[in-house]
Amino acid sequence: MFKKLFIVLIFFLTILSLFSAGPRDVYLMDSSFYKEVLFPGNRNLNAVWDIHSQGNYIYIPLCAEDPYVASVRLYRYDIRNGEKKLILDADRFLGIDLFSGVLPQSKFHTAIRTMKNGNLFMVTHNTARGLYQPVWAIRNLRHDPTGFSSHAFIYDTKSEKFIGKGIPLPNTDFYYGQIDEELNVYYMCSLNTLKLYSLNLNTMKVSELGGQPCRIAIVIDDDHMVYTSDSRQRIWKWDPFKKTSTMTKLRMPHSPYKKEAQGSWIYGWKDADGWIYAVPQYDNRLCRFDPKRGIMEDLGAGWREFPESPESEMIFAPVKAKNGKIYYGVLNEHEPYYDGTEIIELDPETKKKRNLGTMKVSDGTLACALGEGTLGADGKIYWGDGNHGKRGGMMWVFDPSKIPENYKPKVKIKRNLRFPKDFNKIKTVKISPPAQSVWKFRPLVRYIKTNDKYKKNLYYERKYITGLSLSKVFPLFKNAVFDLIKTEKNEVFGISGGYKDFNLFKLKKAKIVNLGKIPIKWEILNGNILAFAKDKIFIAASNIYAYKKGEYIKLFKKLGGEDNAVAIARDFSKDLLYILTDPSNSILILNAENGEILKRIKLNGYVNSRWLIPTKNGVYGFESDANIYKIDFSGKKTYLKNNIPSLKGLEFITEITGAAYDGKDKIWVGTRQGYLFSINILNDKVFNHGKPGPYYLKGITLIGERVYAFSGGDFGDTHLFEYSPENGFKDYGLVSDNLINDCIEKNGQLIAGEFSSNSSLLLIKIK
Helix, strand or coil: CHHHHHHHHHHHHHHHHHHCCCCCEEEECCHHHEEEECCCCCCCCCECCCCEEECCEEEEEEECCCCCCCCCEEEEEECCCCCEEEEEEHHHHHCCCHHHCCCCCCEECCCCEECCCCCEEEEEECCCCCCCCCCCCHHHHCCCCCCCCCCEEEEECCCCEEEEEECCCCCCCEEEEEEECCCCEEEEEECCCCEEEEEECCCCEEEEEEEEECCCCCEECCCCCEEEECCECEEEEEECCCCEEEEEEEECCCCCCCCCCCECEEEEEECCCCCEEEEECCCCEEEEEECCCCEEEEEEECCCCCCCCCCCEEEEEEEECCCCCEEEEEEECCCCCECCCEEEEECCCCCCEEEEEECECCCCCECCEEEEEEECCCCCEEEEEECCCCCCCEEEEECHHHCCCCCCCCCEEECCECCCCCHHHCCCCCCCCCHHHCCCCCCCCCCEECCHHHHHCCHHHHCCEEEEEHHHCCCCCCCEEEEEEECCCCCEEEEEEECCEEEEEEECCCCEEEEEECCCCCCCCCCCCEEECCCEEEEEEEEEEEEECCCCCEEEECCCCCCEEEEEEEECCCCEEEEEEECCCEEEEEECCCCCEEEEEECCCCCCCCCEEEECCEEEEECCCCCEEEECCCCCEEECCCCCCCCCCCHHHCCEEEEEECCCCEEEEEECCCCEEEEECCCCEEEEEECCCCCCEEEEEEECCEEEEEEEEECCEEEEEEEECCCEEEEEEEEECCEEEEEEEECCEEEEEEECCCCEEEEECCC
8 A cells, every 4th residue: 555655656746846947957968979069259149040051061040039139140161171151241231230229130040941053042030129129029020110021142152142132021021941942932931920922033022822821840842832830730731833722631749638739830841751740849749741641640759758748848950860860859848948958869760769868068058949950961960059148059060870779878967047047137238329219119008908808719700700702803812902992972992913913893792893904014002092083983003093984994194204103192172183103202283184283292201101191171191200291272281290109219210001081170090110190180280099009000990989990910910909089999809810901991890901812801890
């Protein structure tokens, strides 16, 4: 009896020890199996999440993560002689001035890939804060106007020079790239939307691929099919020939202590034997699948003494060596402040694993989170190591051929602190920034009503949302909604399209009717590009076009030169059209009957905000430096005393992303920085109502005295907000996993247009 109780007691004490706080003992690897490669002088570059092998070189980027402020530095390591050469300093190459407060181009994240011609292609990714921000807050920085966009580079391996290819998609952050060398296409995952995108390396054009989810890893098979996973570890396939995205019947395995698989895969690769190997991010499992045969094989837990423990290990940087075995690191997920990543050897055929121990640096610190690994031409494995507060990013060189068959580590060593205990109090900026550049994201509203259940479901599991698919009328990639308008007859019109292919449509009894293609040669720019007359719909699209019932869309007014029409408004009292032009940044006042230009008004500086709002007191618009102007009916332009609400120091790049006039005395406006403000047209005073969400307030719509707006696009997370003076903001929760570009009201119902490669009109009832 006592013996059984003793055994039970020991069992519970053992389980309890698994959850106990503090550093645990870990095995120490024989130091003859590996060596360290340090990069002195780069302490603030504290992470490595990419490493790439090509010929005799290993390319390793030293990256910055919060709390440090720095842009990526890419080194080239020669495996023949150990030479380390700095080949890219992103700050200097891009002309980034971090003292301006812009976000650093902080890293390459599993994105460096070899092109068919031998050059390297890569895109930057960001997890570092701006210089004057207290912390890196991911939900506050999506679509941030401080310069947050991925940059693309080509490294010419022959001339040893970098070529900047610009920003693939403005205000979009990409990571985990994979290249199809034959098709010359680079696939990448966006941290903003967590969807799959392609970049045509011939044209440098980006396309969102049918809304296919892409959480981290991307794998391409021999037939050019592209595989990704969603947040529930279901496998999706993109067919580049049929241009279709489908969810396969495959799903990654999960721990027996979980009800279902969660998270996504963080590493994946196609093996020569036809298998695709995948490592889930949070489930302590390894697996491989064959999409052609529809087989998913569980390779078991990562590694623990009790491998099926509910305690989870983070699995890092798997690499298949020349001996056919896979080597990867495991680090305890629940102890993020301690080092001691242990290297595990896995035979995928027998599923046997053994723990080879952790690696130790000469200063006594231990291996940390391994960002990515690669197999060198010399048969050695190269791992990037980072997230260490004492030494910055570094590299391990590991030689599997030196490990005896009967090897077992014997020495145990204490895990040590990865960061000092006061890590979050580290001061990385010793100077005081200029007063005009100091800013923080800080809601100005009195209160915001939220409810967690809204965040879990699409507005009560779509109980109040009906979707009308635009892809049933317009082709994939050609159905993003650019603008919506409601006429005085309560008719709804919209612009739908994609690159150089745009159509006018009408919503008729819950049916989308194509009214014809707009005959333009250039891209339409977002803004308010539709206006209506008694019998016409005017379209600002390069030139001015007009649609009349029963007729084709016709050219109404050609602007000439390089100018494009980017916004339009109509003054009903005098039947005039107001046109905003780019790049001349002028306002043209036209006769709405014959198109005669009556007046040209020059604006100051570049105009970010492509909006014109007609009211009974004149037309309102927005210039650079947060200025608001009004053009009265005599054509006189005056500035309002109050400016557009903005984060301090960023007034010069404020942008309007949505606006609506209540027909009486107020204009309601949303900004890219997330502010909702109103303009009282009786006295031209501006009132800032605050920030209901972190950024990008679009689709401003009025129903009675209440204002509705959409905020998001981050992590497929677009929420609907309601504002009323008496109650402040109310969050209706998630309404779409796409960006909502515009919205109008009809019969007390919101009609919202998505901006995606596979868009819908959402008919939203307000509870």
